[in-house]
Each structure stands twice: as C-alpha cells, then as structure tokens.
Amino acid sequence: MGYLGEAGHRTVTEAVATAEMQTAGEIVTVIADRSDGYSDIALAWAALASFASITLLALFPDQALAAYDRLSGGWGTSITPAAHFAIAAGVGITVFLLAWAIQLPDAVRFALVPGRVKTERALDRSIDLFKTAAERRTHGRTGILIYLSMQEHRAEIVADEAITSKVAPEVWGEAMAAMLAELKAGRIAEGMVAAVEHVGAVLAEHFPREEDDQNELPDRLIEL
DSSP, X not given: OOSSOXXXXXXXXXXXXXXXXXXXXXXXXXXXSOSOOOHHHHHHHHHHHHHHHHHHHHHSHHHHHHHHHHHTTSSOOOOOHHHHHHHHHHHHHHHHHHHHHHTOSHHHHHHTSOHHHHHHHHXXXXXXXXXXXXXXXXXXXXXXXXXXXXXXXXXXXXXXXXXXXXXXXXXXXHHHHHHHHHHHTTOHHHHHHHHHHHHHHHHHHHSBOOTTOOOOSOOSOEEO
C-alpha cells in the first residue's frame, strides 16, 4: 500500500511542475517503502546469538550439563564426547533459528539495524535510482533526485554533474530540514513539496529556464 493517495501524488507533481517553470533543472521525486531488506544484518544477528549461546555452554559446562540431565529425566546419564558436540550444535542451531524468526517482523528487523547502515543503504539506493531515472537523461546534465525512504526514516538529494559543479552538497541542507520538519508532523506530501520548492529555488538561481526549455523528465512522483 502506498504512503500517498491520489491527492498527495497530485500535490507533489504540481509542485515539481511549478518549480521547473523557473529553471532548466529537472526534479525527480521518489518515495520508497525501504531501501533494503537487511537480510544480511538479520543473518549476522542470528549468527551472533548462536555463537554466544555456544560460548556460554563452553564457559558454564556444569550448569549446561545439569540442565540437560534434568531435561533427560534426572538419572545422571553419562554423556559421551559425541553427545557434548551434539548438544552444542543443537543449542546453536535452535538459537540461530529463533533469532532469525524474531527478526521476521519489519518493526523488529529495522529496529536492530544500526543507524549508520540505514544511512549507507539509503544513500546507495538513492544513487541507484538516480542513475536509472535522472543521470545523463537531460540535455544539460541538470537532473536532480529527491529521495525519501520511509522505513529507514532517511532522505537524500542526488544531483547530476552540471549541478554538483556549481552547487555544494551542503546547500541542500535547507531543503532537507524543511522536508524533515513536515515529515516529523506526519505530512509526507507537504514534506516533499517543501524540498521541491527549496531545490527549485536553488536551481532557478544557477540554471534559469530558457525560452526553448523542454520538460525532459516526468514531473510525477514515483512511489516504490
């Protein structure tokens, strides 16, 4: 299910069209549910839990064997070396599967992903989308992508070569701040519009619209 309804899509699309009336730049807007599935992070947590459980068995063997004895009936059955390894393997595998299953819900999995990893994955995804949707697709290399990843709570602005040669990355800070202020209030469409307006103003300053300018990229919001 998308984050914006028809009205929200129309609001963002109209904001892009209005901004581009003043500039030769081409603005692409994308809202994604997530930037990655983070299965590798879930796998790492499950493996760590598994190794930790086996390590605890090695550190506290008497307690572990006493617990096994109680579970097996409490008759003090002698445990062979092979059985020791089997117990360790069984515990490790069981803990691994439980840790993996616990992370199946999105809320849990995303909560366990380090913030730095979320930021890196969101940036990587925004660059991939920029290469697909905007890079080198405009005559003057003036495409720019505004990307919002909802599950990670991350936003990125990626610009084409002509823009980066004139506009420093930190200039987009105001656009990001304006967007995040709206997002924190739960106004997603308004957040995208705020970013579009700030980006449009910067582009208009450095890349004013020419009389023969043509719209080279779709104005519509892309929701993934």
